[in-house]
Amino acid sequence: MMMQLLIRSEKDGILCPLPQYPLYSASIALHGGSFVPYFLDEEIGWGLEVDELKKQVDEARSKGITVRALVVINPGNPTGQWLFDTFYFHKVLAEENQKKIVEFCKNEGLVLLADEVYQENIYVEDKQFHSFKKIARSMGYTDDDLPLVSFQSVSKGYYGECGKRGGYMEVTGFNADVREQIYKVASVNLCSNISGQILSSLIMNPPKVGDESYESFMVERDGIISSLARRAKALEEAFNSLEGITCNKAEGAMYLFPRLHLPQKAIGAAQAAGAAPDAYYALRLLQATGIVVVPGSGFGQAPGTYHFRCTILPQEDKIPAIISRFKEFHEKFMDEFRDVSRDEAPTGTTIESGGD
Structure with missing residues (x-):
């Protein structure tokens, strides 16, 4: 409007x-x-x-x-x-x-x-x-x-x-x-x-102090927010522990937007497949693990950088398994495209499970 x-x-x-x-x-x-x-x-x-x-x-x-x-x-x-x-x-x-x-x-x-x-x-x-x-x-x-x-x-x-x-x-x-x-x-x-x-x-017009439901409302509200904060922190730490990913701290909302520092061989493979490098990564991740993330190219990003958006919305008890699957995929992906002959460092990346 x-x-x-x-x-x-x-x-x-x-x-x-x-x-x-x-x-x-x-x-x-x-x-x-x-x-x-x-x-x-x-x-x-x-x-x-x-x-x-x-x-x-x-x-x-x-x-x-x-x-x-x-x-x-x-x-x-x-x-x-x-x-x-x-x-x-x-x-x-x-x-x-x-x-x-x-x-x-x-x-x-x-x-x-x-x-x-x-x-x-x-x-x-x-x-x-x-x-x-x-x-x-x-x-x-x-x-x-x-x-x-x-x-x-x-x-x-x-x-x-x-x-x-x-x-x-x-x-x-x-x-x-x-x-x-x-x-x-x-x-x-x-x-x-x-x-x-x-x-x-x-x-x-949420419940106010003195209302019959105020205490139970605050317990539920604070519990949800605390859980989201723990999920965000767990994912942030997992991303930052991996070679080729850096991730700013999640301070609010429902998302992380990690940056992928991809090897040149991976960028070349994406170009050969006719895909943006972060979209190529996201599709490989989906095929290997069932984890859905959205490529940063779908949101706009600084030229020459690659990201993905992930939500922090999966249930908290599922986060460790998601992290384990993601780490296993990412390590294999980096090994697959590592340019050993050039001793190359990575160059240039959300668990998306619901939400908008």
Whole structure:
């Protein structure tokens, strides 16, 4: 709906992260707009730098594209990172970096599209979710100052009800005439089914202190999040223990996005098979183990790098067996393509089991 509202022609562009959840690039293409990418920096934990945003906006404008909005996914999909972490190089606090993003959108006249559907999935003790609306209000901005759309979904979070569709967006900072058009677009569509509407209501209004169900709710909620954190850590450590794979820490969401440093022989074999190297790896993994991962080439990645996305969603008691099968495959794969004559080090990689 927001893409339909914002995009008038191919001369309208939307800033989106790379790697990105492909829904964005697909929606932009569907509505005839231009995808304007900005790269997350893997070297600093998939961090977002305002300088990169400014660079991409200026480049798009030089091509005659009017950049209309900025998409931010926090925590991230497919990378699983807490997008505004304390950067290793610049030591910018999360809230301070978010303020820079808000200021950037204000100065550049952009709509801020805040994909915050993983806000409950936080796996690091010293991090706390802050919505972009909260950050904007803390800076003194009102509805008159910044057009902001926040997204939430019953498919994500600790509830993860992927099969039951429901969710909402909160639209602030748009004038009455524009809001009226948004409601018209919404009215054309059929509503979610009843279970999706009930779930959306429950997520928006969870049990509160004093409610009869509050204690049992918190026990279940905290148990799910703790289990997801343990699964993420187990997979992260397993990936980093293997030759040819590096993996940033999973701080949130439901995913890891390991990088594959593939031998040149493996890259050559993929090219001979007419496949992207990470897609070739993922298909071999599926055939050998039954484990499904999604190639990084499906999400966008820096040129010359290869990744895969895996979820952390398999049941916790199945994770050790998954890790064992994965390790056995990966070690055989690396041995198969190792170039012994050149004494080659690997060069250039999610357990995907449910979720979106």
